[in-house]
Amino acid sequence: MADLTHGLSTAELTELTNRSIAAKETAYCPYSKFRVGCAILCNDGTWITGGNVENASYPVGICAERTALVKAISEGKRGFRALGVATDVKPPSSPCGMCRQFIREFADLNMPIFMYDIDGGYEVMTLGQLLPMSFGPDSLPPPSEMAKLSKE
Numbered sequence: 390m391a392d393l394t395h396g397l398s399t400a401e402l403t404e405l406t407n408r409s410i411a412a413k414e415t416a417y418c419p420y421s422k423f424r425v426g427c428a429i430l431c432n433d434g435t436w437i438t439g440g441n442v443e444n445a446s447y448p449v450g451i452c453a454e455r456t457a458l459v460k461a462i463s464e465g466k467r468g469f470r471a472l473g474v475a476t477d478v479k480p481p482s483s484p485c486g487m488c489r490q491f492i493r494e495f496a497d498l499n500m501p502i503f504m505y506d507i508d509g510g511y512e513v514m515t516l517g518q519l520l521p522m523s524f525g526p527d528s529l530p531p532p533s534e535m536a537k538l539s540k541e
C-alpha cells in the first residue's frame with residue numbers, strides 16, 4: 390500500500406491536519422472568499438502557519454503557502470519535513486505553480502505536501518511529483534561560471 394504518512398508520526402500528521410485547517414481562519418480573502426490555510430513542519434520540530442492574503446489590487450495578493458514559507462524563512466527556519474494546505478473544496482486543491490516554484494527553493498524534492506479537502510481528507514504528493522524536472526538553486530552554474538557567461 391502507498392505510504393500516506395511519508396514518515397510522519399500519527400501525532401505529527403494529526404497536528405499537520407489540525408494546523409492546516411485552523412490556518413484557514415487566518416485567511417484575508419474578501420475578494421475570492423476562497424480560504425486557504427497552510428502549515429509547515431520545520432526540521433527543528435517547530436510549526437509555522439499562514440493564510441492567503443488578498444489585495445484590492447488583485448494580483449498583489451499572496452497564497453497561503455508563500456505566506457507561511459516567507460514567515461518560516463524570515464524567522465530563520467531552514468529545512469522542512471512537511472507542508473499541509475487546506476481549502477474548503479473537495480477534491481482538495483493543490484498549490485499553484487508559483488507556490489510550487491517558491492517551495493522548490495527551500496525544500497527537498499521528496500518533501501511531502503498534504504492537500505486537505507473540506508472534510509479533512511487528504512491527498513499527498515511529494516514536491517518532486519508536483520513539480521517534475523524543476524529548476525532550483527543547484528540548476529544555476531556556480532558564480533565563477535556565471536561571471537564568464539556574462540562576458541561572452
Ligand SMILES: O=c1ccn([C@H]2C[C@H](O)[C@@H](CO)O2)c(=O)[nH]1
Nearest residue numbers: 421423425441452453483484485
Ligand atoms: O494553492 C493555493 C491556491 C490559491 N490560493 C489563494 C489565492 C487567492 O487568494 C485565492 C483564490 O485563488 O486562493 C492559495 O492561497 N493557495
Ligand SMILES: [Zn+2]
Nearest residue numbers: 452484485488
Ligand atoms: Zn500559490
